[in-house]
Amino acid sequence: MAIKIKAIERNVAFEKGTEKWAFVMQPELYSRLNENKVVQEAALRSGIGKGAISAAWEAIGDVIRAWATEGHSVAVPGLGTMRFGVRSNSVEKVEDVNSALITSRRVIFTPSTEIKDELAKTAISITCYDRNGNVIKQVTSEDDGNVDNGEEPDPTPSNPTPNPDDEEGDGGLAG
Numbered sequence: 312m313a314i315k316i317k318a319i320e321r322n323v324a325f326e327k328g329t330e331k332w333a334f335v336m337q338p339e340l341y342s343r344l345n346e347n348k349v350v351q352e353a354a355l356r357s358g359i360g361k362g363a364i365s366a367a368w369e370a371i372g373d374v375i376r377a378w379a380t381e382g383h384s385v386a387v388p389g390l391g392t393m394r395f396g397v398r399s400n401s402v403e404k405v406e407d408v409n410s411a412l413i414t415s416r417r418v419i420f421t422p423s424t425e426i427k428d429e430l431a432k433t434a435i436s437i438t439c440y441d442r443n444g445n446v447i448k449q450v451t452s453e454d455d456g457n458v459d460n461g462e463e464p465d466p467t468p469s470n471p472t473p474n475p476d477d478e479e480g481d482g483g484l485a486g
Contacts, residue, residue, distance in 0.1 A: 313434035313451065315339040320442040334439060391422040 324331040435452035
């Protein structure tokens with residue numbers, strides 16, 4: 312199994328009337344799995360009844376929501392930890408501190424080591440589309456499996472690796 316990525320040629324120019332074309336990558340999302348599907352699969356894998364799994368699922372969600380809104384970092388079994396945070400403007404004087412400085416509230420998720428290891432072992436499949444929506448190249452990445460933890464950008468971009476199946480005349484670089 313591979314994570315599917317699409318690289319779409321888009322105009323990335325910031326000034327009106329100018330063009331600067333580049334391939335912008337984004338994951339292809341298959342679909343959103345609803346709660347019933349997840350509960351059904353968990354019941355099948357665990358041998359526990361769907362009703363019990365569903366009740367536990369609701370209770371866990373309630374507990375995570377309650378504790379996280381009280382300021383706790385809450386472990387999500389098998390996935391990592393979740394907490395709430397804010398983005399805000401800064402001020403020099405304590406007299407100017409108020410809630411209007413908060414620009415957004417956000418959910419912060421830190422993945423577990425196990426899920427990061429699993430992600431690092433998963434292949435990446437990239438399909439490139441030109442600006443007209445035509446498929447122009449497909450690549451299966453064999454990178455070093457760097458995994459971003461979701462908090463800080465990765466300062467070391469992965470190096471492309473030679474692709475022996477390259478027929479595009481671009482030097483055989485995948486990635």
